[in-house]
Every structure is written in C-alpha cells, then in structure tokens.
Amino acid sequence: MSWEPLLLEAALVLAGLLVAALALLVVHGAWRVAADASWRRPTAEARAALAETADRLELTPDAARALKRLTARRRIDLFAELAPSVAGAPRSALADAAGALDVIASAERWCRSRRWRRRLRGARLLTTLGGGETAVPPLLRDPRPEVRTQAAEWAASHPEPEIVSTLTDMLDDPRGLARFTVMDSLIRLGASAVEPLGTTIDAAGGVAAVAALRVGTAIADPRLAPHARRRLDDDDPAIRAWAVRLVGAVGGDENAAAVATRLHDPADEVRAAAAVALGRLGHWPAAPALGHCLADPSWAVRRNAALALRSFGPAGELLLNRALRDEDTFARDIARQTLDLPEVSLPA
Amino acid sequence: MVGDVVEALFVGLQWFVLGYFLIVNAFLILLLAMAAVDLRRQRLDVWQEGRWRLLGSDVAPVISILAPAHNEEATVTESIRSLLTLRYPSLEVVLVNDGSSDATLAVLERDFDLVAVHAAPIRRRIETQPIRGLYRSRRTPGLVVVDKENGGKADALNAGLVVATGELACAIDADTIVEPDALQRMIRPFLMDDNVIAAGGTLRVVNGADVRAGRVVRERAPRRFLPGVQAVEYLRAFLAGRVGWNRLGGNLIISGAFGLFRREAMIEAGGYRHDTVGEDMELVVRMRRLAHERGGPEQIVFVPDPVAWTEVPRRLRILARQRDRWHRGLADVLHRHRRVILNPRYGAMGLVVAPYFVFVELLAPLVELVGVLVAILGLIFGVVDIEFALLFLLVAYGLGLVLTVLTLALEEWTFCGYGGLRDRLVLLLFGALESIGYRQLTAFWRVRGLVRHWRGHRDWGAMEREGFRTQPAEQP
Numbered sequence: 001m002s003w004e005p006l007l008l009e010a011a012l013v014l015a016g017l018l019v020a021a022l023a024l025l026v027v028h029g030a031w032r033v034a035a036d037a038s039w040r041r042p043t044a045e046a047r048a049a050l051a052e053t054a055d056r057l058e059l060t061p062d063a064a065r066a067l068k069r070l071t072a073r074r075r076i077d078l079f080a081e082l083a084p085s086v087a088g089a090p091r092s093a094l095a096d097a098a099g100a101l102d103v104i105a106s107a108e109r110w111c112r113s114r115r116w117r118r119r120l121r122g123a124r125l126l127t128t129l130g131g132g133e134t135a136v137p138p139l140l141r142d143p144r145p146e147v148r149t150q151a152a153e154w155a156a157s158h159p160e161p162e163i164v165s166t167l168t169d170m171l172d173d174p175r176g177l178a179r180f181t182v183m184d185s186l187i188r189l190g191a192s193a194v195e196p197l198g199t200t201i202d203a204a205g206g207v208a209a210v211a212a213l214r215v216g217t218a219i220a221d222p223r224l225a226p227h228a229r230r231r232l233d234d235d236d237p238a239i240r241a242w243a244v245r246l247v248g249a250v251g252g253d254e255n256a257a258a259v260a261t262r263l264h265d266p267a268d269e270v271r272a273a274a275a276v277a278l279g280r281l282g283h284w285p286a287a288p289a290l291g292h293c294l295a296d297p298s299w300a301v302r303r304n305a306a307l308a309l310r311s312f313g314p315a316g317e318l319l320l321n322r323a324l325r326d327e328d329t330f331a332r333d334i335a336r337q338t339l340d341l342p343e344v345s346l347p348a
Numbered sequence: 349m350v351g352d353v354v355e356a357l358f359v360g361l362q363w364f365v366l367g368y369f370l371i372v373n374a375f376l377i378l379l380l381a382m383a384a385v386d387l388r389r390q391r392l393d394v395w396q397e398g399r400w401r402l403l404g405s406d407v408a409p410v411i412s413i414l415a416p417a418h419n420e421e422a423t424v425t426e427s428i429r430s431l432l433t434l435r436y437p438s439l440e441v442v443l444v445n446d447g448s449s450d451a452t453l454a455v456l457e458r459d460f461d462l463v464a465v466h467a468a469p470i471r472r473r474i475e476t477q478p479i480r481g482l483y484r485s486r487r488t489p490g491l492v493v494v495d496k497e498n499g500g501k502a503d504a505l506n507a508g509l510v511v512a513t514g515e516l517a518c519a520i521d522a523d524t525i526v527e528p529d530a531l532q533r534m535i536r537p538f539l540m541d542d543n544v545i546a547a548g549g550t551l552r553v554v555n556g557a558d559v560r561a562g563r564v565v566r567e568r569a570p571r572r573f574l575p576g577v578q579a580v581e582y583l584r585a586f587l588a589g590r591v592g593w594n595r596l597g598g599n600l601i602i603s604g605a606f607g608l609f610r611r612e613a614m615i616e617a618g619g620y621r622h623d624t625v626g627e628d629m630e631l632v633v634r635m636r637r638l639a640h641e642r643g644g645p646e647q648i649v650f651v652p653d654p655v656a657w658t659e660v661p662r663r664l665r666i667l668a669r670q671r672d673r674w675h676r677g678l679a680d681v682l683h684r685h686r687r688v689i690l691n692p693r694y695g696a697m698g699l700v701v702a703p704y705f706v707f708v709e710l711l712a713p714l715v716e717l718v719g720v721l722v723a724i725l726g727l728i729f730g731v732v733d734i735e736f737a738l739l740f741l742l743v744a745y746g747l748g749l750v751l752t753v754l755t756l757a758l759e760e761w762t763f764c765g766y767g768g769l770r771d772r773l774v775l776l777l778f779g780a781l782e783s784i785g786y787r788q789l790t791a792f793w794r795v796r797g798l799v800r801h802w803r804g805h806r807d808w809g810a811m812e813r814e815g816f817r818t819q820p821a822e823q824p
Contacts, residue, residue: 004735006735006739007735007736007738007739007742010739010742010743010746011742011746014742014746014747014750017747017750018746018749018750018753021750021753021754021757022753022776024753024754024757024760024761025753025756025757025760025772025776026769026773028757028760028761029760029769029772029773030769032760032769033768033769077396080396084398117392117393120393121395121396124395124396124397124398125396127398128396128398145540146393153398175540175541176538176539176540176541176542177536177539177540177541180405180407180539183407184405184406184407187405187406187407214407215407218406218407341465347513
C-alpha cells in the first residue's frame, strides 16, 4: 500500500499549522516590541505630564496635549497606574484631569453597559480615579457578584447613609468575595457605619449577623456594645461567639462581666472566644473561672484559658502553677505547656 | 505465513500508535483552546483590580505557608527570606526541618535568630514523626520552625499542618521562590467561591534567571539544553494543560511545589499520605473524591498568574530519578483511586479527568516507546514502509511541535514570563530539539518508573540542589 498521498497531506496540514503558530508567535512578539518602542516616548511624556498635574494641582494645556497623544486605552492605564499612589488634593487634581479628558465620562458610560465586564471595568476605573456618584450605587445590586464586589469597594470612600445602608444589606451576599469586600468597606467607613450596623446586629440572623458582628469587632465602637450584648443569648453559637468578641473588643466593666458569664456557655467556640476576650481585656477577676476552664473538655477552651491566665502575669501564673497539681491530666498538661512558653500571644 | 502475521502485527501496531497520537494530540489542542478561553477571561477579570486592598484588610484570611526542608542548607535562607517578604497582610511561615543531616537548622538559627519554644500547645490532629522542637524567630515574628525526625515530605507537611494556625495553607517546596504578589492573586478564587478547596499556581523554571535576596530580579529562559527543554515542558503543562482543565472537569494535580488549600479540608481528609511518592496528587484526588462521597465543597482551580519559580535538574541522572519518581507517583495514585475511573458517580472527575490521566499521562510513554521500536524494527525487517514511518513521526512529534509553538504563542500573548521575545525564541529552539532524543529518553524513564511501581519500589531517590544563580541584597 502506498502511503505517499496521505503522508503528503499530513505533512502539508502540519506545515500549515506550524507556520500559522510560528506567525502568531513571531508577529505578535514583533508587534509588541515595535508598539512598545513607538509608544515609549509619548507614554513617558504623558506620565510626566500627569505627575506634573498632581504636583501643580491643575491640568495645563501642554499636559492635556501630551495625554491626548495617547490612545484612550493607554491614557486610562496611565491614570490607573498613577492614581493609587497619591491622595488628597493631588488625587482630586488627577480626577479633575480625568474628567476633562473624558475618562470619567467613559467609565460612567461603561457602568451602564449591558455587558457585565464593561460595567466591572467602569466601576474599577471610578474606584481608582474617583467620581461615579450616580453611576456606581445602582451596581451595588448588580446581578454579577464581580460587579457588586467592585461597587462595594468603591463605596468604602462614600459614607452617604443610603450607600452604607445598602452595604449592610449586602452582608449576607451569597458570594464570598462580595461579602469580604462589603465587610472590608464597612470597616474602612468606621464611625459612619456604626448606626446601620447596630440595626443589622439587632435584626439580622445567620451569615449577615455574624458578618455584622465581625465588622463591629474590628471597629470596636462602644455604641455597638448594647446591640452585641443583646445577641449573647442567641440560639446560634456562631452569633454568640462573635457577640462575645465584639463586647470584649469594646471593653469596660459591664462588658467584661457579660463576657465572663459566657465561660459557662454550652458551645465550646463561645467559651473559647470568651477566654480570649477576657485575656485581651486583662480582666483578672475572671481568673478563677478561667482556672476552671483549664479542665474544659474542649482543647481550644483549655488553650485559650491557659494563654489568658498567662497574659494576666503573676496572678494568672499562680493559678497555672496550681493547675500543675490538678487531678485532671488535661489541665496539668495545658498548664505545663503554657508555662513553658517564653512569651505568649493570644490567638485571633 | 509467519511473515504475513508479523507484518500484519507490525502494521496494526503502527496504526494503533498513529491513531493514539492523533487522538491524544487532538485532545491536547482542545485543552490548549480551553486554556486560551480561560486566560482571556482571567485577564479581563483582573484588569486594574485593586489587590492592594487586601493588604490593609482586617478580615483577610490568615495564610500559613508550609515549607518542608530536608538537607536544604544551600537554599533555605534565601527561600525563607523570599517567603517572609511576600505581600500579604496575614502571613505565617511554617518551615519544617524534616530531620536534615546537613546544617539546615544551624543555618536557620544563625540567619533568623531562632529561639526554642518547647512543647507549645499543639493539637496533634494528624499523627507525624516526633517533633523535636519548635522555634520562633526573634527578628521575624511570622516565622515558625518545626524541627522533627525524618519522615519524608508528606510527614513534614502534616507536621506543618498541625502547627499552622491559618485558615488557608500554602504548600511549597523549600527551594521554591514565590513572586511577591502571588498569594494576593492565588487567594482570589477562595474569596470568590466558598466551594473552592484548593488552588494551584504556575511554576516556572528558575535556572537561568537572576535571583537576588530570594527574589527573581531578571526573568530569563534557561540557556542550557536540559533546563531549557524542561522550561518548555513546564509551560505546556501549566499554561496549556492545567488552565485548560479548569473548563474540562477540574484539575487532579496541584503541584507540591506551590499550592493553596483550605487547611480544615486538608486535615479532614487526613493530610498527606506517607506511603506514596505522589503525595501531592494523591491528596487532591482524595479531597475531591471525599467531597463527592460526603457532599460539600470540592472545586479545585488553577490560577495562571500567581507564579512561583523552581529549580529543575541540570543533570540527566537527577532528571531520570525525578521522572521515574513522578511516574511511579502517578501510577500509584491512579491505582489507589481506580474506582473513580469511568465511574459516573464522580461526575467529570470520573468520566473525563481520571480516564485522561490513565490513557494519556500514564500510558503515553509506553505507547510512544512501542511506536518508536516498531517503526525502527519494521524498517529494518522491511515490514513497514518508509512513508508510513515518516507519517508516524509527523503525527507523533510534528503535532507535538505545533502544540509547543501554540503554547509559546499563548505565553507571548499573555504573561511573557520569561522576559522578551528573544527568550521565547530560545524556548522555541529547545521545543524543536525536544523531540530528538530528549522525549524518547523521558519516555524510557517514565516506563521504567511504571515497571518499578509494579515491582513495589517506594523510594524517592536523592535530589541534589545546586542553588540559584543568586547574589546577596545590596547594602544601603
């Protein structure tokens, strides 16, 4: 049988594929090298012009001309490159320049696009450059989690009550990244977020309540403590544990006493959180109760109680030393291990 | 009569090998196409993404980096320095000195001012070889050193797992150099989707690059043949293969040199197994399998842009041992989890991914060697036409070359991770030369690994590190 025709055809197909692949590699590479070379000087000039704008706090006609010489894409990239490095008045000057060069208007148009990636791009650009006060808030309820996430990031620098309230409504977002960003933005908003957070802590359940308490713990505003104390008896142990952390983070005698009662909670994660909180507060009146926790059936509670006692200094160490002679093996063991540590740091 | 039978057998075998390579290469091109689609999506998703935000966040999950080290005195300091300077807010580095007989621990004590922390409270949720001591650094609070008796890499990783405190655990080899922002990129799928339990990142070959103070400061393709041709293999495996699997049923391998896992999922699965040389793949298959059987999160993703650099063997002897070991590991894992293969209960993993690993990854070297032998013997005994033998070579190696060039084109279009166009042309040259001798040699080593697996060999073989081409940091 002669294989020659088949061989020829196969060789031709392969040669064609190889030439196409090589062309793709070499032509793209050459184009990239050539494009980089031809845009190097205009880009450097535009970068200098933008830096000058941030420095002088105004866009001069020369700087505008230098920036207009770039393609829209390169111009946007340049703004996005420089904007995160500056703050305050220089940042506002860059935002004004972006507005004058239609960059902001383009981004706002993208925010209204039907294509979600374009909406995402618009929101990203407005987060970096500023602006978008009317275009971005509707994106907080976008069907795409990526877009919601970006809008939540934008909201961190917009403490208007409606926006903060929408953010707290998003604390039970089904997508992890959106939840993370909402929590992060609320923490960055700080005091502006306290009131709606308090309402959420009172009313929400499950994931949203835990997320709100987590944010509250990071902010540690005393106004949140009464809301958290009301959740100390919640049915959900995760909510009780985070309520303990929040109350502990705020501190004060009343809150410390409330935390100490949770050392007898039926859920070990709550007892463990209470031990850490008492250690952080340095609430030594709780030392005897913590000493009892050294024989707790849960390892995490034993460890946290021992670390809390050690963090109290001599008074706590006295109890740990006594525990070395305890009838309970686990209490003796954790006391020995903790006393052997050269220094202690309480777990998060 | 006998001659006719032998001729028919030879021709039949040649047809089988030809068909096999056609199907395999067609599937690999499909994987490459899927990778191109996924890379485009990924590039659009990360455009102007503000990863810096994570750095100042109070709610960023803690990542514990697990770095096992066994006789790594040449590279351990540089690797740890590189890890400690990663741009991530909540980072803990757990280096496990797995009973090194060289000066690994002494080097660490000297360079990081370690202080012994005897018998710290650790919950031993996975059994490991005895831990001799725990150390913390006076200079860098984020560093924990575990000194334990030798138990192998899997045992060292398990010890790191129980000592670690992070929500996520990043397994790396002690000689791996991770790019500074790699963890910020790698954590994205975990934040995006609660269903993700593990993610892998791209490994590139560090031989040839300039390393300064534990960082790659100048990316360059290796100029020597053996590391160069391995750089091409790594590109094909990571850029084309693993990215493509994101869209075709998920990955079965997260490289032991660089992977991020939910620590609780690893512990619940029982950690790494000691009795296999493919412990990284075995863990991933087990985690996915358990997720199918018990229900729960099961997604394994590959994220192409977090990059880590690894040293590859420069000598044939070491490379032979490595490939032998990799193939024994693959055979062992597939044998242990044989019930998954073609089992609809495991979804795409059972029906697509696992069969691919058996019919392509495991058996390809065997089929390739058979094809080469049959072609040579057939030509000698005159039972195979020269045209047919050429056709076989074209399909087996020509299509492979096309795949290599397309992978390099994808690299050019996306990351340009090895420097400029010139470096990619150097890699192209290595890719073209790969089929002449190197491929057949690796096929032979892999088949030898298969045979040794059947014979029950479980040893790792020594892997000698030569250290990076590195310079110390400049003094201010």
